[in-house]
Amino acid sequence: MSEPPIDRPRDVLAPDSAAAAEERERLELERSWRGRPGFWGWLTTTDHKRIGLRYIITAFVFFLLAGLNAALMRLQLARPESHIVGPDRYDQLFTTHGTAMMFLFAVPMVIALGLYFVPLMIGARNVAFPRLNAYGYYTYLIGGILLFVQLYLNSGPDTGWFAYVPLSGPQFSPGKRVDTWAQMVTFTEIAGLVGAVEIIVTVFKNRAPGMSLNRMPLFVWTELVTAFMILFSLPWVATGSTILLAGDRLVGTHFFNPAEGGDALLWQHVFWFFGHPEVYIVFLPALGIVSEVVQSFARREVFGYPAIVLSTIATGFLAFGLWVHHMFATTVPQLGASFFTAASAMITIPTGVQFFCWIATIWTGRPRFRVPFLFILGFFATFLIGGLSGVMIASVPFDIQVHDSFFIVAHLHYVLLGGMVFPMFAGFYYWFPKATGRMLDEGLGRLHFALWFIGVNLTFFPMHYLGLEGMPRRVYTYLAATGWGPLNLVASLGAATIAASVVAFLVNAARCWRGGRLAGADPWDGPSLEWLAASPPRPYNFQHIPVVQGRAALWERSPDRPVVTGLRTDMREVLVTTLLDAAPDSRHRHPEDTIVPFVAALATGVLFITLMFTPWAVVVGSVCLFVPLILWGWPDRREHTLELRESEERAA
Amino acid sequence: MILALLQETAARALTFPGAHSVLRPHGPQALRIHELWRFLWIVALVVWVLVVAALLWGAFRRHGPEDGGERSGGGPGMHRAVVGATALTVVVLVVFLVFDFSTGRALTMAPGGELHVQVTGHQWWWEVEYPHPEPYKRATTANEIHVPVGVPVVVELQAADVIHSFWAPSLTGKRDLIPRVRSSLWFQADTPGVYRGQCAEFCGYQHAKMGFQIIAEPRAQFEAWLARQRDSARTPADTLARRGRQVFLASSCPLCHTIAGTMAGGNVGPDLTHLASRRTLAAGTLPNTRGNLAGWIVDPQRIKPGVIMPANQLAPRDLQALLAYLETLE
Numbered sequence: 003m004s005e006p007p008i009d010r011p012r013d014v015l016a017p018d019s020a021a022a023a024e025e026r027e028r029l030e031l032e033r034s035w036r037g038r039p040g041f042w043g044w045l046t047t048t049d050h051k052r053i054g055l056r057y058i059i060t061a062f063v064f065f066l067l068a069g070l071n072a073a074l075m076r077l078q079l080a081r082p083e084s085h086i087v088g089p090d091r092y093d094q095l096f097t098t099h100g101t102a103m104m105f106l107f108a109v110p111m112v113i114a115l116g117l118y119f120v121p122l123m124i125g126a127r128n129v130a131f132p133r134l135n136a137y138g139y140y141t142y143l144i145g146g147i148l149l150f151v152q153l154y155l156n157s158g159p160d161t162g163w164f165a166y167v168p169l170s171g172p173q174f175s176p177g178k179r180v181d182t183w184a185q186m187v188t189f190t191e192i193a194g195l196v197g198a199v200e201i202i203v204t205v206f207k208n209r210a211p212g213m214s215l216n217r218m219p220l221f222v223w224t225e226l227v228t229a230f231m232i233l234f235s236l237p238w239v240a241t242g243s244t245i246l247l248a249g250d251r252l253v254g255t256h257f258f259n260p261a262e263g264g265d266a267l268l269w270q271h272v273f274w275f276f277g278h279p280e281v282y283i284v285f286l287p288a289l290g291i292v293s294e295v296v297q298s299f300a301r302r303e304v305f306g307y308p309a310i311v312l313s314t315i316a317t318g319f320l321a322f323g324l325w326v327h328h329m330f331a332t333t334v335p336q337l338g339a340s341f342f343t344a345a346s347a348m349i350t351i352p353t354g355v356q357f358f359c360w361i362a363t364i365w366t367g368r369p370r371f372r373v374p375f376l377f378i379l380g381f382f383a384t385f386l387i388g389g390l391s392g393v394m395i396a397s398v399p400f401d402i403q404v405h406d407s408f409f410i411v412a413h414l415h416y417v418l419l420g421g422m423v424f425p426m427f428a429g430f431y432y433w434f435p436k437a438t439g440r441m442l443d444e445g446l447g448r449l450h451f452a453l454w455f456i457g458v459n460l461t462f463f464p465m466h467y468l469g470l471e472g473m474p475r476r477v478y479t480y481l482a483a484t485g486w487g488p489l490n491l492v493a494s495l496g497a498a499t500i501a502a503s504v505v506a507f508l509v510n511a512a513r514c515w516r517g518g519r520l521a522g523a524d525p526w527d528g529p530s531l532e533w534l535a536a537s538p539p540r541p542y543n544f545q546h547i548p549v550v551q552g553r554a555a556l557w558e559r560s561p562d563r564p565v566v567t568g569l570r571t572d573m574r575e576v577l578v579t580t581l582l583d584a585a586p587d588s589r590h591r592h593p594e595d596t597i598v599p600f601v602a603a604l605a606t607g608v609l610f611i612t613l614m615f616t617p618w619a620v621v622v623g624s625v626c627l628f629v630p631l632i633l634w635g636w637p638d639r640r641e642h643t644l645e646l647r648e649s650e651e652r653a654a
Numbered sequence: 655m656i657l658a659l660l661q662e663t664a665a666r667a668l669t670f671p672g673a674h675s676v677l678r679p680h681g682p683q684a685l686r687i688h689e690l691w692r693f694l695w696i697v698a699l700v701v702w703v704l705v706v707a708a709l710l711w712g713a714f715r716r717h718g719p720e721d722g723g724e725r726s727g728g729g730p731g732m733h734r735a736v737v738g739a740t741a742l743t744v745v746v747l748v749v750f751l752v753f754d755f756s757t758g759r760a761l762t763m764a765p766g767g768e769l770h771v772q773v774t775g776h777q778w779w780w781e782v783e784y785p786h787p788e789p790y791k792r793a794t795t796a797n798e799i800h801v802p803v804g805v806p807v808v809v810e811l812q813a814a815d816v817i818h819s820f821w822a823p824s825l826t827g828k829r830d831l832i833p834r835v836r837s838s839l840w841f842q843a844d845t846p847g848v849y850r851g852q853c854a855e856f857c858g859y860q861h862a863k864m865g866f867q868i869i870a871e872p873r874a875q876f877e878a879w880l881a882r883q884r885d886s887a888r889t890p891a892d893t894l895a896r897r898g899r900q901v902f903l904a905s906s907c908p909l910c911h912t913i914a915g916t917m918a919g920g921n922v923g924p925d926l927t928h929l930a931s932r933r934t935l936a937a938g939t940l941p942n943t944r945g946n947l948a949g950w951i952v953d954p955q956r957i958k959p960g961v962i963m964p965a966n967q968l969a970p971r972d973l974q975a976l977l978a979y980l981e982t983l984e
Contacts, residue, residue, distance in 0.1 A: 059800050061707035089859040095796050153939025161857050168833060169816040169858060174777075184943060187728055188862040192871050206726040260833035266817060267832065308734060331819055331830045331854075333837045345752060347747045354743040357705065357737040366732060390698035393747070399687050400694060401735065403676045470691075472674040472823045474854040477862035481939065484850075 022645030028545050033063040035127070035541035037595045046595040048132035049541050053139050054118030054613030055437055060139075061111040061577055064146055067430040068102035071153075076461075080494035081394045082482040087433060093160035094179075094479035098153045100163030101183060101638070105190040105282065106146045108422055109232075113197035113288040115429060117223035122532035123219045125210025125550065127542050127576045128592060130203035133599045134635065135541035138196030140603030145189020145266060148611065152182040159183035162476060164277060165246070165267045167258035173249050177185045181614040184243040187609050191240040198232035200213045208576060209584040210531065211566060212550035217309075219530040219555075220304060223311050226289030227318040229281050234322070239276035242269060253617055267332060274325035281319035284418065286314060288425035289356060292378055296360045298366025298528050299375040302553050306359035330401045341396050346396030348571055353389060357382070372526075373447035375507070377428035380455045384424060388416030391466065406476075409469025415462045427454070434514070435521030439537040442460070464489040504595070529554035547577055567634050574646060591641065602630035669800045670954050673824035680870075681781035681842045683826040690757045697746060745762070761826075765806035765840055771799055772810045775818030775831040775853065778860035778961065779924055779937040784880060794912075797937045798923030801843055802876040808840045816858065816908075820935035822851030822868050830855055843870030850938065857962030865938025886915030886928050890982040900977025901972045909965070913983065922964060929983045936961075944977055951976065 037043040037052070040533045047053065075095050086560035107259070121129055129135050152158045159179045170180045192431050205226045206654065209218070246269065249255035299306040304310065325387040326334055326342040334342075353462075360382075370373055391413040395401045404410060446515035464547045471477075473486050480486050524533040533556055535543050548563035552558025566586070569575050579585060609623020679685040685894055774781040775807050784793040813831035821828035826841040828937045843849065852865035871879070890896055899916070902908070908918035914927040938956055940946040949956075952973070954963040968976065 038892075089862065090960065093859065126957065166817055166856070169856070174816055174858065224742075233801050265834075267835065305732065309736075327671050329827050332832060333830075333835055335760060340755060340758070344751060347751055350747060351740065351743060355736070358739045361705070361709050362732045364709065364737050365715075369713050372712075379709070379713065383706055386702055386705055390701060393750065394694045394698065396690075397690065397694070397750070399754065399755070399757045400690055402829070403684075403691075403823060405828060407821075469674040470823075472676070472821070472850070472852065474852055474861075476820070476856040479862050481865075536898055 009538040023530055024145070024545075028572050031542045032540065032543060034571065034573050037541065041596070042597075046597045048128070048593065048595050048599070049538060049545075050121050050132065050135060051541075052115055052131040052435070053135050053493050054114055057110060057117060057142070058112030058561070059093050059349070060143055060146065061107050062325055063151075064102050065111070066107040067150055068099045069501070069504065070105060071099040072101070073497055075099065076494040076497035078478065079480075079490050081491065082227050082484070082487045083479050087478070090160070091156075093159035093476075094153055094156070096476055097165075097183070098149060101159065101186065102146070103147060103418070104163060104284075105187060106142075106149065108418065109143055109194055109280065110190065110197075111423070111426060112225075112228060112284055113194065113201070113232075114425075115291075115433075116201050116229075116287060117197060118300075119433065119532055120225050121204060121208065122204060122223055122436070122535055122539060122543055123222050123530045124208065124213055125534075125544060125545075125547050126204060126208035127533045127544070127574075129200045131200055131591055133598075134145030134196055135200050136601035136604050138193045138598050139190050139201055139320060141196070141606055142193030144607040145186045145610075148189070148607075149182060151185040152179070157182065158495070159186075163271050163331075165243075167246065167250075167264075167266050168260060168502045170246070172254075173259070173261075174349075178614055180246075181293045182244050183311040184251075185610045185614055187239060187243045189607075192235050192606065194232050195642045198229035200227040201232070205229075206581050207482050207578050207587075208511070209579050210547050210550050211577070211579055211584055213555070215582055215584075216555045217550060217555070218306075219290075219553075219578075220307070220314075221287065221290035221530075224286040224293075224314055227314050228283050228286045231279050231286075231321065233604055234281070235276045235279035238272055242272040242276070247367045251612075265502070267329075270329050270332065274328045275322070278325040278328065279321045281417065282317055282595055284381035285407055286317060288422040290313070290351075291425040291429040291432070292360060292381060293303050293356075293424075294528075294530065295374045295378050295432050296363050297367075298432070298526050299370050299372060300364050300372070301527070302363050302367035303529065303557070304359065305366065306355070307553060310356050310359050313355045314351040317349060320345060320352070324349065327396060327401070330398050331405045340495055343396050343398055347393060350389065351433075356591050371432075373442070373444060373451060374428040374432040374490045375425050376448065376451045380451065381420060381424035381428065384416060384455070384458060385420030387463075388413055388418075388420045392417060404469050406473055406474055407469035408465040408473045411475050412462045412469060414467035415465075419458050419462070422461065422604075424454075425449075427594070430507075432526065433497055433532075434511070435518075436532055436535075436537050436539070438515055439521055440516070441521050441525060442514045443510050446506055446513075448505050450506040450510060453499055455505060457496050457499030457501075460499055461493045462496070464492050464496075464606055470491075524556070529557050531555050555617060591644075594638070598630050598634045600635065602627065655677070666906065672960050673847065674822075676823045678824055680845050680849065681825040681845070682842055682848065684824055686757050686760055687827060690753060693753055694750075701746070706782035707801070710814040719733050720902075765808075765842070767839065768806040768808050770810065771801075771810070773820060773831075775813045775815075775820070775857070776813070777815050777858050778853070778958065780820075780864070780866045781814075781924065784883065786884070791808070791878060791884050794925040795883060795913070795928060795932065797865070797934060798869060800869045800871065800876055800879050802873040803843055803846050803870045805873075806840050806842045808838055809893055810838045812836065817855050818853045818857050819855035820851065821854040822849050822866075824849045825868060828854050830982075839866075841856075843868065844865060845871060847869050848933075852938070859942070860937075860958045863937060863939045867933060867936075867938060869933075882931070883928055887913050887916070887983050890979060892982070894975050895979040895982050898972075898977065901968070901976045902979060905966065905968070906964075907966075925984060930981050931984045944981065947980060948973060948977055 037047045039050060078084055078092060112608055117129060117135060157179055159182050161175055161180055165180060167182055168174055205222055245257050250256050250259060256264040258264045258266055260266055293304050293310060323345040324342060327346050328338055343416060395404060395413060431442050431447055468489050521537045523537055531548060534548060549564040549566060551560055566577060569577055569589060576585060576590050576592045578588045580587050580591045605626040608626050609619055612619035612622060673680055679688045680931060770785060772783040780797050782795050782799050785794050811829055811831045813833045818831040819828045820831060825843055826839060827967055829839040830839050847870055849868040851866045851868060855893035903917060908920055910920040910926045912919050934940060935942050935946055935950050951966050953965050954961050955965060
């Protein structure tokens with residue numbers, strides 16, 4: 003590896019000045035944390051920001067591709083009995099749309115935002131397990147590519163994103179379409195669990211000193227709760243899809259085959275026990291973004307911090323007690339269903355508390371109406387509609403009318419677009435300057451917001467009415483005599499507006515990535531630690547790990563601005579702190595960049611993709627995985643020498 | 655374009671056969687649910703307006719010049735407001751739960767003196783059977799359910815292949831048909847008319863074209879209809895139709911379809927014994943006319959791509975004869 007000139011000016015500076023020492027330290031940090039140059043460096047990096055940004059962009063690309071599916075579907079449904087796509091293609095389009103939006107966009111996006119911003123917000127140098135982080139990303143990428151390649155080869159899954167058996171079983175779905183779905187799920191499960199572990203350990207052990215749990219930024223809290231929810235819910239769908247695939251489809255077991263005594267309802271329970279928490283997995287971090295943006299732009303610490311934290315945790319628990327409300331039209335006994343109605347109504351309370359706290363914050367503050375704040379206002383108006391229709395369908399009698407109708411399509415898009423995508427765009431405008439060093443354009447941003455707000459409501463509000471008029475979801479066409487034509491046309495025009503707004507965003511991002519106004523470290527006068535780092539942050543995030551003195555870390559610093567000293571700068575070293583109080587605990591040697599996670603992800607890819615065809619994949623794939631895993635754990639000789647030298651120094 | 659939309663709406667008023675809407679209830683259950691819906695949307699609207707008004711007022715209100723540097727706001731007044739709003743939320747939810755549970759109870763009360771109908775969901779049509787203690791008197795039809803007005807009807811549901819869902823929104827909510835799981839629902843039509851329904855659970859390629867009709871008629875008319883449906887098909891007198899009967903029996907049709915009174919006894923597709931008495935073809939997709947029937951027989955894949963019925967290449971003379979025969983099956 004060649005030494006770039008940046009490492010040399012050390013002797014130019016006066017050797018004894020404090021500034022020189024500072025500069026020497028900075029250069030040393032730069033050298034130990036910088037990755038390898040070029041494409042090799044791109045593949046081997048374990049920097050949470052490079053992986054995180056890649057993750058965010060990948061998830062956004064899947065959002066665009068799945069959005070393209072939606073555009074085609076709206077084109078088909080704009081008029082009754084049109085022939086733009088047939089039922090076969092349409093089924094693949096909506097299945098891939100739902101699957102990609104949930105598994106490849108929404109969940110990965112909130113994890114990716116966490117992987118990028120959580121370490122910055124808690125004053126850490128990187129995530130706790132940087133190599134695992136890279137592995138998770140590549141696994142996710144392979145799963146996503148698999149799904150879309152299969153779709154474009156006309157063998158995409160076609161039984162809906164919840165793949166109900168027996169329709170998705172071997173008898174009614176021969177071929178490899180459903181196997182693609184099941185394996186894609188497995189890939190994203192691995193990536194999701196990896197992300198969850200990263201976030202939990204990073205938050206628990208790598209917070210800057212002084213950032214006790216009750217001083218953590220709310221976004222970090224929501225990411226933490228979400229990570230725990232992932233840990234408890236994703237194994238369900240992994241088990242389900244593995245039983246479905248490796249069992250029923252591949253080796254002929256009969257877990258879900260009614261003809262052999264299997265139970266079709268078992269799948270629904272297993273799936274929704276994951277599927278319902280999934281909604282809150284997506285939604286909670288978005289609420290975290292709302293909290294951050296509200297306090298930055300109202301220029302007030304968020305009102306009712308303890309109430310918001312407790313609401314977040316309560317939501318995390320309650321989310322596991324709602325799954326049966328997806329199954330009210332099956333043969334659930336009435337008394338049982340009543341409990342789920344009550345639980346579904348109850349989860350409104352913590353969300354309501356958060357709403358009231360944000361409104362109180364805005365009341366007491368002086369809001370700046372910049373684009374992130376506009377998206378938050380849009381979030382309030384839009385998500386509230388989804389929340390209210392959510393209470394409606396918690397009612398069994400009302401739900402059995404609108405269940406599986408376009409009313410549900412309207413509801414879930416109001417919840418997910420209102421509750422997740424609005425805050426996500428707010429977060430994009432808020433954090434874009436941090437990640438790129440440049441501001442997004444305000445004018446284009448306003449255009450993006452206006453078109454988005456109009457488009458979303460124009461598309462999805464009429465669907466409530468269509469559902470009440472009897473239009474079931476997942477129909478590739480409808481008869482003219484049903485009278486559903488005019489409102490479907492309106493919805494399709496709305497979809498075109500959404501497309502235009504996304505184009506406005508893409509133009510904005512493309513133009514400002516390199517050419518936007520320079521942001522500086524803290525363009526918004528933000529409260530949390532990420533605004534202390536340079537924009538874009540250096541590979542080590544902070545030259546000095548700050549000591550945190552209050553909840554809004556940057557607003558509540560004493561004039562002397564205390565920092566952590568004593569961390570090594572000549573090699574990657576991070577500070578480990580205690581769980582509750584974030585008191586400094588130990589120093590931890592941090593791994594170097596390596597290609598091993600990428601190779602391990604490829605081997606995992608071989609395993610799961612061959613598993614679509616033969617159970618022998620388990621044997622072949624295990625052998626393939628064995629090599630990178632051994633390399634992963636192989637002791638590092640340099641590390642060993644360093645440790646030896648360190649103990650010698652200590653002895654001396 | 656607007657003109658076209660208006661025309662379409664007008665055309666719908668003329669041709670659309672009866673009600674298919676949660677908002678136009680015609681039975682006691684749909685009525686109760688409609689009352690609940692009215693309560694729900696009014697409360698939702700009020701809540702939405704209040705919250706958004708509070709938000710916008712808070713965002714746009716004029717602020718005093720003094721609040722510059724202060725970073726933590728919100729005195730005891732704000733605290734009380736947030737607690738009050740939360741308490742109000744709880745109260746509204748409790749009222750909602752009470753209303754919901756009482757509606758739910760009313761809906762599940764089993765009615766007495768009812769008519770039993772068995773409905774089986776197939777990919778992609780509905781088999782409808784009126785049971786009778788004597789097997790030969792069972793009436794089997796497809797995609798339409800005749801019921802007497804003002805009488806509670808219990809529908810016993812089962813699925814032949816995958817999960818379907820039975821939904822006629824003007825009469826009652828839906829119920830899933832799950833293989834190997836027995837389920838049922840009941841409804842009552844209070845006004846004579848045709849109520850449209852459609853499968854609501856995604857069930858494969860032709861989920862979109864799996865409709866049915868519930869025809870509510872006065873008791874006497876219903877009884878007469880049922881008596882006719884219990885009969886076997888008669889051998890036609892007309893020579894063309896007789897030839898059509900031979901065409902039917904000599905082709906692959908009987909492998910899938912039954913015509914009671916003939917050798918045709920297949921049970922893959924709908925029972926055709928009284929085909930000509932039905933209002934629609936292909937599960938509520940086409941009006942039952944000679945032209946549509948011909949089109950369906952010759953190339954069903956054009957009308958419902960993916961449907962199990964294959965295309966039938968018949969000589970024009972055979973087709974005419976077959977149509978003539980099928981039209982006698984009243």
